[in-house]
Amino acid sequence: MKTIYLDHAATTATDPQVIDAMLPYFHENFGNPSSIYSLSRSTRNAIENAREILANAIGANPKEIVFTSGGSESDNFAIKGIAQALKDKGNHIITSQIEHHAVLYTCKYLEKNGYNVTYLPVDNNGIVKLEKLEKAIRPDTILITIMHANNEIGSIQPIRQIGEIAKKHGTKFHTDAVQTFGHIPVNVNDLNVDLLSVSGHKFYGPKGIGALYIRKGTKLTPLIHGGDQERRRRASTENVPGIVGFGKAVELALGIMEDEAIRQTGMRDNFIQTLLEKIPDSQLNGHPVNRLPNNINISFEGIEGESILLNLDMYGIAASTGSACSSSSLEPSHVLLSIGLTHEFAHGSVRFSLGKHTSQGELDQVAEVLPGIIQKLRAMSPRYNK
Numbered sequence: 001m002k003t004i005y006l007d008h009a010a011t012t013a014t015d016p017q018v019i020d021a022m023l024p025y026f027h028e029n030f031g032n033p034s035s036i037y038s039l040s041r042s043t044r045n046a047i048e049n050a051r052e053i054l055a056n057a058i059g060a061n062p063k064e065i066v067f068t069s070g071g072s073e074s075d076n077f078a079i080k081g082i083a084q085a086l087k088d089k090g091n092h093i094i095t096s097q098i099e100h101h102a103v104l105y106t107c108k109y110l111e112k113n114g115y116n117v118t119y120l121p122v123d124n125n126g127i128v129k130l131e132k133l134e135k136a137i138r139p140d141t142i143l144i145t146i147m148h149a150n151n152e153i154g155s156i157q158p159i160r161q162i163g164e165i166a167k168k169h170g171t172k173f174h175t176d177a178v179q180t181f182g183h184i185p186v187n188v189n190d191l192n193v194d195l196l197s198v199s200g201h202k203f204y205g206p207k208g209i210g211a212l213y214i215r216k217g218t219k220l221t222p223l224i225h226g227g228d229q230e231r232r233r234r235a236s237t238e239n240v241p242g243i244v245g246f247g248k249a250v251e252l253a254l255g256i257m258e259d260e261a262i263r264q265t266g267m268r269d270n271f272i273q274t275l276l277e278k279i280p281d282s283q284l285n286g287h288p289v290n291r292l293p294n295n296i297n298i299s300f301e302g303i304e305g306e307s308i309l310l311n312l313d314m315y316g317i318a319a320s321t322g323s324a325c326s327s328s329s330l331e332p333s334h335v336l337l338s339i340g341l342t343h344e345f346a347h348g349s350v351r352f353s354l355g356k357h358t359s360q361g362e363l364d365q366v367a368e369v370l371p372g373i374i375q376k377l378r379a380m381s382p383r384y385n386k
């Protein structure tokens, strides 16, 4: 049985062309980029080539890019780096209640270390309210960090407008663009951001490689101290194969982005409509229009999302309840509670996230088996009496 993989928001398979690009950097071109012999020159060039590809993709200068170990490190670096560098200016940070844990738990950590954090609520569609954001800004606010699109419910934030507000008040602005980069246009000037996080494995690059965009003139204290790599902003011998693979993945993603966004949006809306029609007491979570092209998040009343996933797995269908990080806890997702779902609906949610290999035929198969699964689980559920 071939797996129907519908969990691309959690991770993607590394593209074979990406692997081919990486391979020579494990054995032939293995030189330490910091060394002076010619063997090292080629690895140095390969890194700078990848840096340029990413910089061009987001409208940045290559000098404004630091490679990291992934989205989590980029988020930690941006938030802790600003908090530390600007601590004489203030200790207040603004974020939202629906951020990824890499942002949320970093903010919680800072709260334990003398910083104040405002966690902005969102509306029922998962969108930050601009008036509330502006009201939350204080003279001691040093950073606003709001994600570009949510990994669970797909809602896309008005980042450009948030950036305008941040600029007006002289506050630094970071966005976690891990779910959007490679899937929809991301340009640091259009978005008005000072810092932006991306991760390779969310767009068919390797795991363990990401980047942080740092606008020129933005003071940031390093997270990792040691050597002089990455213009002294991140020590450690560069992950050369990872960086090369990252660059290749960016190239491939940009080449198909526009067409894929249109194709996936069509399949997404069709799939949502079909499921809501076929299955009673179900509802879409997240913004109906301003959402990631590949994100479908639906709640089914009266049953557990985990039971649905186990049943789908018996048909070879891989989906998620939303966040890979919360799958080990019994608490419903902080995102679903923040958009006002009752525990009843929040527990019964499933996220399907599409990818470049997803076909209409695969979605048809899911739409074929899911109504039966829901019906069976509801018949056994003491919490569903309709």
Ligand SMILES: *Cc1c(COP(=O)(O)O)cnc(C)c1O
Pocket: 009, 010, 069, 070, 071, 072, 073, 075, 100, 102, 147, 149, 150, 151, 176, 178, 179, 199, 200, 201, 202, 208, 209, 210
């Ligand atoms: C996956 C993800 C991350 C974490 O990225 P890693 O590269 O796995 O550390 C951060 N933020 C968002 C929104 C994500 O989806």
